[in-house]
Amino acid sequence: MADGMGIPARQPAVPRLRRSRGRDPLGLRRALSDRLLPALVAAMALLAALALAGSRGAAELTARWEGGAAAAMTVQLPANAGAARLARGLAALEAMPEVTRAQPMDQARMAALLRPWLGEAPAMALPVVIELQLAGLPVAPEALARRIAAAVPGASVESHGVWVARLVALARSLQAVALAALALVAGIAAAVVAVAVRAGIAARREAIAILHDLGATDADIAGRFAQRAGWLVAAGAAAGTLLAVPVLAGFADLAAPLLGGQPAESMLDWPWTSLPWEALAPLPLLAAGLGWLTAQVTVRRWLRRLP
Amino acid sequence: MVRFEHVGLRYGTPAGSGQPGQGKPSLAPEVLRDLSFTLPQGSFHWLLGPSGAGKSSLLALMHLALRPSRGEVEILGHRLAGARRAALPALRRRIGVVYQDFRLLPHLSVFDNVALPMRVAGRPEAQLRADAAEMLRWAGLERKLTALPATLSGGEQQRVAIARAVVMRPALLVADEPTGNLDGPQARRVLALLQEMHRLGTTVVVATHAETLVAEHPGPALWLAEGRLVRHG
Incomplete structure (x- = not known):
């Protein structure tokens, strides 16, 4: 700028300024x-x-419940159900698309589970219990229970999954x-x-x-x-x-x-x-x-x- | 070069629009009417006329603060009709503006006010420091680098404003009543700075009421009256 403007020759030393606000011209x-x-x-x-x-917590609870208790059901047969009836029941259950695994509960394990309530009662006849692992949380658990009961005559289905399904629905609502x-x-x-x-x-x-x-x-x-x-x-x-x-x-x-x-x-x-x-x-x-x-x-x- | 051809300007929206029962809405009156003139590159022109003649509006068109309602405006080789809005900032950087009320940023120091156009243009900090300080020496303000505008006299503030306007070496410099708030000696000093820019090849247009100043520095002028150009020469 110096040339021709009547300005003094460029002096490189610019006075030191206070902390400049120039980079914030809009204040x-x-x-x-x-x-x-x-x-x-x-x-x-x-x-x-x-x-x-x-x-995230609701999603975690949902996943846990879906993959755990809600996806499991139990089917009870009368204590006098013979091996043949048990085999027919297992075959009928395994043929259902919702069931990934059907396995009879070991009598000794069931006795151990019941011991806190019944004590030592070796003479008592225990029902035959089949544990089911489902592919996923049933959309209509009550309807599934009815179909299982129809497929295995005389069986009663423990449908605690209904409550878990409701809890899962609640958790999903909370998540939303x-x-x-x-x-x-x-x-x-x-x-x-x-x-x-x-x-x-x-x-x-x-x-x-x-x-x-x-x-x-x-x-x-x-x-x-x-x-x-x-x-x-x-x-x-x-x-x-x-x-x-x-x-x-x-x-x-x-x-x-x-x-x-x-x-x-x-x-x-x-x-x-x-x-x-x-x-x-x-x-x-x-x-x-x-x-x-x-x-x-x-x-x-x-x-x-x-x- | 600055070229106006049949330029008209009206402010705001059409008057009376939206009112039922009035038929076709009437337009606000034109503040500038059918202006046609050419200012050669490197010329110096006074812009004269009574208050309300449209001098400030004409200058606003020249420094792109307004766009014409009709006609063709060409500034420094750029036709404004149909020009994209995004293309205007680069053109504005080639135009310096000096206002009667200075329009300095009150929270910035004198140095930062003068450095502002260079910062806007993205000039490196190391480079602009020397240029801004040099420009302030040219304007006789080398002792006021860190002062805030409010602590300066009117003449000093106007010299800061001129330093800010010319620090980018504009091709066009417009000044709207730059001496309006200054006493005689201060006004002459400000005018000397503007004329020095003219000698360096900048096209300068100065609107003023100061007849004595014009008489002391005779030169070509544009006379406006009621929004019309009544004399050019």
Whole structure:
């Protein structure tokens, strides 16, 4: 620039400036406050983490119940049923498509199971019990029980799977509700970011117009808002997720007996490692992406009114 | 080069639209009517006329803050009719603008205000520091690098605004009443800076009411009255 402008010859030594705000020409550090938006997002992230973990927990319970008790049934034949009748029954059961395995329960094992209630009663005639392993959770367990009873005359079917199926349906409903809550939280978080960005635009309308007149592109202006919003949302989401961790560990400890475990004696023994870390860890990143995208869309839409 | 051909400009949406019983909606009146002129590259022009004549609107068309309602505008070889919106930022970077009310960013230092166009253009930080400091020396503000605009006098703020407008060596420089808020000596100093840019080959257009300033620096002018170009020469 020096040549021909009557400007003194270029002096390479530029006076040392204070910490420059030049990289934030829109003043977004003040226009998009680092307090309110992260606090609101933290609350949203806490709810999202709870919903996410709830969904995962419900899915785990569903899988466990589906693959365990619900997929097993027992068929009782009278104590006087002979070997031939047992063989016919087994053949009829194994021929059913829902049954993967039909096996008579060992009399000694049954006696051992009943001993706590009946004591030593060697003279008592015990029924013949066939354990069934089903291919999966029956859609209509009562109808299956009726078909088994028809296929094996005189047999009675223990259909505890009905209750398990209802529990599984309940768990699936909870899972769906949790996912819906997660989507709702994401929507509210996006709305919060949009409102904050609009307030920032209103506060920096003049600065935006100046940048626009200087030749800044929409991508440049929107990018500045999006970067700021993304950082704030990431910080808030990280805080909210961290807050959720001990809550989730406490819930996991309470649920331990349902999954065959034991409740811990102290917080240190809570099942920290069993938390769905693979789902929780990306939450701040996903939230930041949502905030970035929301800010981009909000600012670009506003900028369209400029020539 | 700046070329206007049968250019008209009206603001806002058609007046009276959407009201039942009024028949065909009437349009808002044109603030600029049928302007046709050409400013050669490297020329200096005054833009004169009474308040409300349309001077600011004409300058806004020149620096792409507005687009014409009709007619053809060509700025630095680019025809604006049909130009994509995405193509305009690059053209705006070749145009410097000086406003009567300075329009400096109050939260940025003098240095950062002047460096802003270079940062917008993606100039490397190491390079722009020297250029911005040099430009501020040219404007006589080398001692004010870290000052905030609010701490400067009106004349100093206007010189910062000019330094910001010319730091990218624009091909076109438009100034809207750049001396309107300044006293005589400050106004002459500002004008000297604008004329120096003209000597370097920049096309300069200065809108003003200051007749004494025009008399001291006679030159070609565009006269506007009620949105029409009444004299050019």
